[in-house]
Structures are given as C-alpha cells and as structure tokens.
Amino acid sequence: MPQTTRWTTLPDHRDWLAREADDLLRLFEAESLDPAGGFFALDTAGRALRDDPLREIHATTRMVHCYAIAALMGRPGAMAMVDHGMRFLWNRHRQPNGGYAWGVTADAVPDPRLTGYGHAFVLLAAASARMAGHPDAQRLLDDVTQLIRERFWEEEPGAIREGFDAEWRETEPYRGQNCNMHLTEALMAAYEATGDTRHLEMAERIAELIVNRRARENGWRLAEHFHADWSVDRGYDGDPMFRPAGLTPGHSLEWARLLVQLHQTGGRRLGWMPEAARALFDRAVTDGWDTDKGGLYYTLGWDDRPAIAERYWWPVCEGIGAAHALSELDGDPLYETWYRRFWDVAAAQFIDRENGGWHPQIDAQGRPSSNPFFGKPDLYHALQACLIPLGPMTGSLTAQRMKA
Numbered sequence: 001m002p003q004t005t006r007w008t009t010l011p012d013h014r015d016w017l018a019r020e021a022d023d024l025l026r027l028f029e030a031e032s033l034d035p036a037g038g039f040f041a042l043d044t045a046g047r048a049l050r051d052d053p054l055r056e057i058h059a060t061t062r063m064v065h066c067y068a069i070a071a072l073m074g075r076p077g078a079m080a081m082v083d084h085g086m087r088f089l090w091n092r093h094r095q096p097n098g099g100y101a102w103g104v105t106a107d108a109v110p111d112p113r114l115t116g117y118g119h120a121f122v123l124l125a126a127a128s129a130r131m132a133g134h135p136d137a138q139r140l141l142d143d144v145t146q147l148i149r150e151r152f153w154e155e156e157p158g159a160i161r162e163g164f165d166a167e168w169r170e171t172e173p174y175r176g177q178n179c180n181m182h183l184t185e186a187l188m189a190a191y192e193a194t195g196d197t198r199h200l201e202m203a204e205r206i207a208e209l210i211v212n213r214r215a216r217e218n219g220w221r222l223a224e225h226f227h228a229d230w231s232v233d234r235g236y237d238g239d240p241m242f243r244p245a246g247l248t249p250g251h252s253l254e255w256a257r258l259l260v261q262l263h264q265t266g267g268r269r270l271g272w273m274p275e276a277a278r279a280l281f282d283r284a285v286t287d288g289w290d291t292d293k294g295g296l297y298y299t300l301g302w303d304d305r306p307a308i309a310e311r312y313w314w315p316v317c318e319g320i321g322a323a324h325a326l327s328e329l330d331g332d333p334l335y336e337t338w339y340r341r342f343w344d345v346a347a348a349q350f351i352d353r354e355n356g357g358w359h360p361q362i363d364a365q366g367r368p369s370s371n372p373f374f375g376k377p378d379l380y381h382a383l384q385a386c387l388i389p390l391g392p393m394t395g396s397l398t399a400q401r402m403k404a
Contacts, residue, residue, distance in 0.1 A: 004333050004336070005336075006336050006339075007336070007339065007340060007343075007389075008327075008389045008390070014390060017387070017389060018386075018390070020351070021386035021387055023356060024356075024357060024379055024383050024386065025067075025078075025379070025383070026356075027042075027046050027357050028042070028063070028379045029067075029077060029078075029081060031046060031047060031048040032048065032063065033081065033084055034048075036053075036106040037084075037087070037092055037106045038055035038059075038060055038084075038085070038088040038092070038106075039055065039059060039060060039063050039084075039085065041059065041374075041377075042375050043374075043376070044355065044368075044375050044376070045355045046356045046376055049375070053105040053106065054103050054105060054110060054111075055104055055105065056102060056103050057093050057101065057102050057103070057104075057115075057118040057121065058117065058118060058121050058378075059378055060085055060088055060089055060093060060125075061085070061089065061118075061121035061122055061124060061125035062121060062125075062378050062380040063081065063085050063378075064081075064082055064085035064086060064089065064125035064129055065121070065124050065128045065129075065380065066379045066380055066383050067079070067081035067085070068082050068125075068131065068132040068134070069128065069387065069397050069398055071132040071133075072398055072401035073401055079134070082129055082132060083134065085125070086125075086129055086134055086136050086137070089122065089125065089140065090136065090139075090140060092104045092106070093122075095109070095114075095166065097167065097168065098147060098151075098168070099114035099151070099164070099166075100114065100119060100144070100147075101113065102114070102118050112165065112166035113164070113165065113166075114151075114163055114165070114166065115179065116152050116161060116162050116163055116176075116179035116180070117163075117178060117242065119144055119148055119152060119183075120148075120160075120180075120182040120183035120185075120186045121182060121186065122144045123141070123145065123148060123187070123189075123190055124185060124186035124190075126140040126141035126144055126193075127189035127190040127192070127193040127194075127396075127398070128193075128398045131192070131193050131399065131402055132398065137193075141190065141193065141194070145190065145196075145199075148160065148183070149198075151164070151168065157175075157209055158202075158205030158206060159175065159180045159206050159209050159210070159230070160183060160206075161175065162176050162179060173227065173228040174225070174227075174233075175225075175227065175228060175230055176224065176225060176226065177210050177214075177222065177223065177224050177225075177226070178224065178242060178251065180206045180210055181206075181254060181255060181258065183202075183203075183206060184206050184207060184258055184262065187199040187200065187202050187203035187206075188203055188258075188261060188262060188265050188395075189398060189399075192395055192398070193398075200265065203266075204262065204266060204270060207255075207258075207270075208270075209230065210222070210223075210255070211259065211276050211280070212272050214226075214230075215252075215276070215280065216276065216279075218232065219283070220276075220280055220282070220283040221247055221283060221302070222247060222251055222252045222280060222283075224236075224243070224244075224246070224247065224251065225238070225243065240308075240372045241372040244307075244308065245299065245301075245307065246299045246301045246302060246307045247287075247300040247301070247302065247304075248298065248299055248300075248315075249283075249284040249285075249287065249288025249296050249297065249299075249300060250284075250288075250296055250312070250318050250319075251318075252280040252281070252283060253280070253281060253285075253296075253318040253319045253321075253322040254321070255280050256277040256278075256280045256322040256325065257318065257321040257324075257325040259273045259277040259280070260277050260325035260328065260393045261325065261394075261395070261396070263277075264394045264395070265395060274329055274330070277322075277325070277326060278326060281322055281323075281326060281335075284296070284319075285319070285338060287300055288300060288315075290306075290311060293366060294311075294344070294345040294349065295311030295315075295316060295345050295349065295362060296311060296315040296316060297310075298310055298311065298312050309364065310361055310362065310363055310364070310369065311361070311362045312360060312361050312362075312373065313350045313358045313359060313360050313361070313382065314360075314381040316346050316385075317346075317385035318381065318385075319338065319342040320339060320342045320388070321384060321389075323342060324388055324389040324393070325388075325393045327339060328392055328393045346358075346385070349362050349366065350362065352368075352376075355376075356376075357376040360373035360374070360375075361373055384397065
C-alpha cells in the first residue's frame, strides 16, 4: 500500500538521519587521517589500515567533498580534514605533466593513470571545497576544469574519454557511462561554485547522450559500456568494481536523482528529464530488486536476469536519494513506499551497529561479505543517503547548506 505521509516531514526521522550522518563522519575522522598525507582506508572494524600506503584518487577526493559538506554544516574539525586532503591532491596526486594520478603514496606514483573518473571527482572536491571557503579551492578548480575540457572532453558526442597514461596517451578505445555520470554530478557542483554556464551545458550534453539517447533506445536499460564511437558494447566484461559486465541497477537510480537535480539546476529547460528519471527508477526496481531478501542485485545481464546477485551498500544509498528526489518532483506516494523500503533494508542489513559505518556487501545468506569491496570502502554514498533527504532537490548538498 503506498504511503502518503513522507518520513522526511517527520522531525524524528530527520533527527535520525542527522544522527546517522554524524556517526559516519565520526567514524572516518577518528581513524582516516594519515599524518604522512592522504587518508587511510578502514578495515571491517573501522580501524585504519596503516600498512597500506596506496592512496587512490577517488578516496582522497570523496573525503574532501564529504568534509566540505560537514564544514558547511558547522562541524568543528571538518575544515582540517578538507585542508589535509586538498594538500595531498595538489602535492601528490597532481603530476608534473598535468593531470591527477589514480594511485600515489607519500613518495611514489605506483599507478600513474589519468582517468576520467578520477578527474570528475577532483572537480567535485574542488567545487565543494570552494563552496566551503577553502583558500586553495579556486586554484584546483581552474586546473582540473582546463584538463577536463582540453584533454578528456569530446565535443562531437558530448562526453568524456575514459583515460590516459602518464604521458597523455589514450590507453584504450573504450567509453564508459560511469565516469560521465560522476562528471555530471561534479559539473553541477562546479556551476554552482562558479556560475560558469559551460559546466551546466556539458552536464546536459552528457545526460542527453547517456540517458535520453542510449538508455531510451534500450527500453530505459542504462548501458554501461561503449565502443569509441559511443555504440553500446553489450559484450564488455571488465573490472568488477568500476566496470562490471552487463547492467548496474544502482547507476540507474543514481542517474534518476541526478536528472531531477539537473532539471532543477538548469531551470527546467529540458523537459525530457522528469520522464527519464521516472523510467530509470521503474526499470531499476522492477528488474533489480531482490524480492526475497531485499536490496538490489549488483548487476543484471541484458536479459534482465541477475548476473551478480550479491547486494551492495551503494545501490541502496542511491535508491534512497532517487526515491527522495522523485517524491520532491511530483509527490507520487509510490516513491515514499520505496524510500521506506530502501531505508528498512539499510537499517536491517547494511548499517554496522557494532563497528560503525556500513557493510559494503551482503551475500546470498544475508551475511556481510567482501570482494571486490572490503572494510569500510568510503564515506561518500552513505553520507549522501543521510543528507540528501534533509533538503529539496534544488541543488547540490553544498549549495543547500550555503542557503541554510
């Protein structure tokens, strides 16, 4: 039965969300900061993995983004976390040939790849840090904006390339939706931080290609992998963490939320976005929801059958954000039903009440598992799941807190 009263209107639920966000921030600020630079990964108990010196760029940038939000919320100590991450981005990830390396240590660059995914998150970190008032944010924002526009952006299709080696040689004839989806999020944040409408125009062009053209023509199945000419590659089988084969329902939900935000940020000038957001959501929950155990299958085949049936934390987080966004858009009680369903599964199966944070994976028997995700992978998805429902879908989390 669809619900009519939205949980997000209830003071007790809003207090619960705020407490969950506080618990996450406390876990990561207690153990993550590495005095030698960057941030430690955390094990399943929430302890720092001090013997692992590798710092990957998505982890560094997401910490900057999350603690920039926390700083705008008035959290003492949050700006120190932002400052620590910003120094490491500029001094270690940033390379002499330009670009930001995927994996670095305090004194070496073991993984010098220059990826679209990584640079999208550098842009998000820079934009969020600027909104929070960090003094070095504009320098980082200008630098990564130029790199994205000159090195990664392809004007004809309206999207970015996947990546390069350290000498800016393109590494493969592959195009992916994942890096472009995250760049869309980052471009909206950069537009809010700077007022530069080119950011917004690029975000809209990516959405047009990935969603309005490719997803629409495939029955609202969100293709993940493409050839260099942006034709769909249905047979691609790659990295199980960032490029799993087939379809990923969690990304359809993530796009549903982003489309609602982009529709509002762009002044509602692209009328196809609400329809597409609803269609992506419907396809994801129809095909991807595990009706027996709850949660979303990680991947599906093009036949809509589960391929990787394990359930991961981040698709549930994105479902929460998408359900809230669509409730904000038109008030259909169906989305409130899904909002509650996602949070019920999160609370029962994913939130780790013993050690803090969220379990990254749940196996077929309903037990926490690992591979490809280990420990407490990051703060980004879970924190946003807690904070997005506290505001309207009229901008990014940083923009909302600037207006508060």
